[in-house]
Amino acid sequence: METTARPTLDIQQITADILETIDKEREREIISRRFGLQGRKETLEEIGKVLGITRERVRQVEKQALQRLQDLEHEHIETVRDFFTTTLEQLGRIVPLHEVSKHAGTEESAHVNFLAHLVSEVSVITENDHFHHTLALSSHHDHKTAKSLHDELVKTVKKFKEPITLDDIHEAFDKKLDHHHLHGLARSSKHLATLDDKWGLVSWPQVNPKSIRDKIYIILQRQNEPMHFNEIADKIKNSDFRRKDVTTQAIHNELIKDKRFVLVGRGIYALDEWGFSKGTVADVIEGILKEESPLHRDEIIKRVLKQRHVKPTTIILNLQGKEQFKRVAKATYALSE
Numbered sequence: 001m002e003t004t005a006r007p008t009l010d011i012q013q014i015t016a017d018i019l020e021t022i023d024k025e026r027e028r029e030i031i032s033r034r035f036g037l038q039g040r041k042e043t044l045e046e047i048g049k050v051l052g053i054t055r056e057r058v059r060q061v062e063k064q065a066l067q068r069l070q071d072l073e074h075e076h077i078e079t080v081r082d083f084f085t086t087t088l089e090q091l092g093r094i095v096p097l098h099e100v101s102k103h104a105g106t107e108e109s110a111h112v113n114f115l116a117h118l119v120s121e122v123s124v125i126t127e128n129d130h131f132h133h134t135l136a137l138s139s140h141h142d143h144k145t146a147k148s149l150h151d152e153l154v155k156t157v158k159k160f161k162e163p164i165t166l167d168d169i170h171e172a173f174d175k176k177l178d179h180h181h182l183h184g185l186a187r188s189s190k191h192l193a194t195l196d197d198k199w200g201l202v203s204w205p206q207v208n209p210k211s212i213r214d215k216i217y218i219i220l221q222r223q224n225e226p227m228h229f230n231e232i233a234d235k236i237k238n239s240d241f242r243r244k245d246v247t248t249q250a251i252h253n254e255l256i257k258d259k260r261f262v263l264v265g266r267g268i269y270a271l272d273e274w275g276f277s278k279g280t281v282a283d284v285i286e287g288i289l290k291e292e293s294p295l296h297r298d299e300i301i302k303r304v305l306k307q308r309h310v311k312p313t314t315i316i317l318n319l320q321g322k323e324q325f326k327r328v329a330k331a332t333y334a335l336s337e
Helices: 011-019 026-033 046-051 055-070 075-091 097-103 109-115 144-159 166-172 179-188 212-225 229-237 247-258 279-293 297-305 311-321
Strands: 093-098 123-126 136-137 192-195 198-201 261-264 268-271 325-329 332-335
Touching: 011 026, 011 075, 011 109, 026 055, 026 109, 055 136, 075 097, 075 136, 093 097, 093 179, 097 136, 109 261, 123 144, 144 166, 144 179, 144 192, 144 198, 144 261, 166 179, 166 198, 179 192, 179 212, 212 229, 212 247, 212 261, 212 268, 229 247, 229 268, 247 261, 268 279, 268 332, 279 311, 279 325, 279 332, 297 311, 297 332, 311 325
Parallel strands: none
Antiparallel strands: 093 136, 123 136, 192 198, 261 268, 325 332
8 A cells, every 4th residue: 555755854954044144133033932943832931031121122023033934945945845844734724733744754843833933824823722733734724713613513512421432523523524524623632531442521531540449440441351450550550541550459449449349359449330240159159149049059159250259159158058048958948047
């Protein structure tokens, strides 16, 4: 299968060359500080204090310098324009800045952001309450259209009330965006999160687990069978969760506290929603005999083993040693009066 070549360019060198076209050293310094090209991005007020000018003067100088750079006829500008138009089209037309930087093979997102401001083909959406720092093709998005589509997308996801696939979202989304474009918009949103190919609101623990309990729940759901707490701990530590540096003891403590988890064997836990009843082995036997009694020992063992990961001898010892059970025939038991 034919693959599209990834555009490459020396981001740092191009940035340095373009900055050199600014004659005045103060202007170069203001641009560098405002975009964080030498380190931390600085505010207008911080730069003003360093240079001994007002924040408004810093803003004016920045605006004027950027305008001149945008009008610049420089050998690198066309290269930068081609890079952004090709990359954004490949990634989804609207995507987080860090993805564009990664695609360029650099960790210098500040430099990529600076270059994006120099070409009219790119709309730069600075980080806000709704978007991550995002770049979009101007032919598809300005700030207003991006916000409108974003709000419709979040509204569509919210209606499902549970995590869904991107295909489901695409089918329900009444705006005419192709699958590729919709995916880019979803990745740019601060209100949406994804896990295991399912999308949902960032407040939903199924796609954005924050607590240890939620992470345990997702691990058990993925496994779809009871697990020992040590195994759960290993799965969390090797997961793609954001924070996974938790101790085995902490995981065990949360398993004990949360009603969603049922102890079904020595250190082995299952999800309550799978139909496992809570309590001891004796409690499980009692529940079985309340539904049907008397029952042969082998049938009791068979039914208990569906609920608990224990040895058959443990079940027999409970039948023989607990007062609430009585033998009514050979190897046949019922509840005591």
